[in-house]
Structures are given as structure tokens and as C-alpha cells.
Amino acid sequence: MAMSDQFEVLSQVSKGTKVGNLFRSVWLPAILSSQLPKPGGEPVRVKLLGEELIAFRNGKGTVGITQANCAHRLAPLFYGRVGDQGIRCAYHGWLYGTDGQCLEMQNEPDPAVCAKVKITAYKVVEKADIIWVYMGEGEPPAFPKFPWIDLPKSQRNATVWLQESSWLQGIEGELDSSHVSILHTNPATMATSPVHQHYSATDLSPKILAKNTPVGILAAARRNADDKFYWRVSQFMLPAFSSIPSADFPIGGRAFIPIDDQNAYTWDFNYYDKDLPQAFLDYVGKGLAFPPQSNYQSYKLNTGTIIDTWIPVRTATNNYLIDREGQSLSSPTGIHGLNDQDRAMQEAMLPLQGTSGRVVDREKEFLVAADIAIVRARRRILEVVRDEASLQKFRDTIKDGSAYCVKPLDVVSDLDEIDAFVKKFDRELSPQLEPA
């Protein structure tokens, strides 16, 4: 496949596309449970993989995620009323259950007509205060065994907000360890983010090493640490999940879930082996890391759809509120938080023609050794989506969910070679290997 075709494949997520099929093979976080706080309450407009959807909680508490528009004359269900059984279109009163079945037509008395109408509805599961959706056909895989998924509420945290770029630009940032020493490190104080040890501020050109795992890749950044090496190993799990190590803070990770080809929801997941520390909550509460400062609101995407989610305060249209004076004095960017800094870099990369600046023109890049993990991740995705057989093989790998039980690692070690390192720290990186 020509390089340009490969890049096109990677950014296309709608139904019937290769990467679209990959995303339709896994459970995806759709919204936070808190977005549907009460049975029978207001529905939420969601767009996923190019599909316009609506999420609602019926009067009995069951959540449905269905197509956003009524089957009759395609009016938006968002303005409808949610009741005990489901959502009723405001226009002519057609009622839909959480499984998409039309249950009543107020302007058509023949029940046989109603029985024939079923709108698209996806399988939904509510776990760890998140509503997850499976948008594929047939039986979904078992739920992914993320190490944080069954922890008590006080030990985990999830947030979500809008990223105005292709999902891939977001996940590539997770695999780009060298930028942390530069974009996120204060040149005046040499203070880097609290998830790094101080070596990240002194060694700006880490050696990047990558290795395939059953579910994706692990990407290691090896920095000099006096007479040893400072290893930071991140996990990338297909299609779009990361798990990033932490020196002092709870472990963090992201998911970049495509809204469409040009926009994504960024999810942030944190977890800790005890209650999340107050210092951490204070730090993230200021928008200094993930999530950025944002407001929950309705928002019209550049692609035309209105969604309900958290919209960052700092965006391309206000130059991320950059403080040029602060930039020259103490900050590498003059931009407030880590995610604001990331989005400033990722949302306005040189655009591929016709994408309104949301999909970077990867053919024009000039990559170096620091980009090895990004190249490896792109290749890994392309291998998996190459044909139906390779995608099926991936589906088999994730079928029981255990492939997602991986952990990142932040450690100083004598070892300098990736294979020896992975061998030594196998149990830490893949805790499912732990004897029961």
C-alpha cells in the first residue's frame, strides 16, 4: 500500500473502513455515568466513529445508546421525552426502547407497523462510572480487564473532553516521550511533570525502544540516570488506549476515541493502589494536567453535529490563552496545562488538504530516532487491519479481556537492553501472569 493510502486508512473511522472496523471490535467509553445522572432525565448527544447517537437512561435506570434521529421523519430524538420504557420523539410521538425497538406510534394505530420499526441501538455496559458501548455486529468480546476497572471509586478517576483533531494525533502524543522533556519541562526550574523523575529534565534525547505485545506495543524511553538508566515504559493497547507510568503520582492513561475523522473524545483514566492523594487531586483540579479546564456544554463540531461534552477553555480560536511574557520567563510554552500544551501542538498540525486542519499530512513529516514508537504503533495498527483474517486474529486475542491487563513502569535499572529489561520486569508489565 502506498504511504499516502496507509495514512488515509489510519484516519478513517466510519462504518466499513478498516480502522472503523477495528474500533467496532472493542468496548469503547462513550460517556461518563454522571452525564445521565437520573432515570428519565435529559438525554446526551454523542457522536462516535462518524455516527450520530443519543444516550438516555430510561425511567427504570437502563441506559440506551441509539441513533440520534427518529426513524419516521428523522427528527432529532434529543428533544424527545424520556420515560419508563424509553425515549419518545417529540414530533409525532414514536417511542423507542433502549434496544431501539419502536414500542408505540401515536400517529399510527396499527401495532403491526410499529413492530416493523427498529432503530440502530448498540450494546451498552456501565462499569467504573463510565458507560461503554460496543458498536460492532455479533457478540462483543469480554470486557477488557484494565487493572483499574474494579478498583473502589476512591482509587480511580475518569474524565473526558473534546480534542479537535484526528484521534491518531492524540494517541501518537502518548507514544512521544521525548516531547515531555521539552514541551512540558520548565527551562528555568528544570521541573518536569510530577509523573517523571528529574532525569527527564536533564536527558532531552531519550533512546526510544519499542516491542510488540499481544494487544499493542510497549514503548520504552531510556534516559541516562547517573551511572544507570531511567526507564519509562508506556503501554499502547489497540485501538487507542495508553497507560503511562508515574514516578510519584497515580498511574495515568488516555483513550482517544474518534468522534469522526477530524475530532476525538480524549479520556483520562487515573488509578492508585490507595485513595487518590489530595496533592494529586489539587494538581489536576487546577487544569494543570488532565483534564484541561473545561465546561460541560453543547458544542457544534466543525463537521456540523452538535454534541454534549466537556469543551476546553483554551482552544485554537483563543490561541490557548498563551502568555508570551510567561513563556520568556519561566514556562516552555506560556500555555497553562499539560493537555492544553499537547492540544496546541496536535490540533493545528499541517493539515492534509480537505480536512480543515484536523488530520496531519504525515507524508510531509521528517521523522527521527525519537519517533520510533510512533512509527511502530502506526505499523501495528496497519498490520491488524490489513485484512479480515488479521483483524479476526486480533479479535481472538482480546476475546477474554485479559490482554488489556497491562501496566506501565517507571524504574531506574542497570539494564540497557529492551529484551533483557522486559524479561526481568515481565510480571510488573503483564500482571495477569501473576500466579493466582
Ligand code: FES
Ligand atoms: S419524526 Fe419522530 S415521530 Fe415523526
Ligand SMILES: [Fe+2]
Ligand atoms: Fe504531552
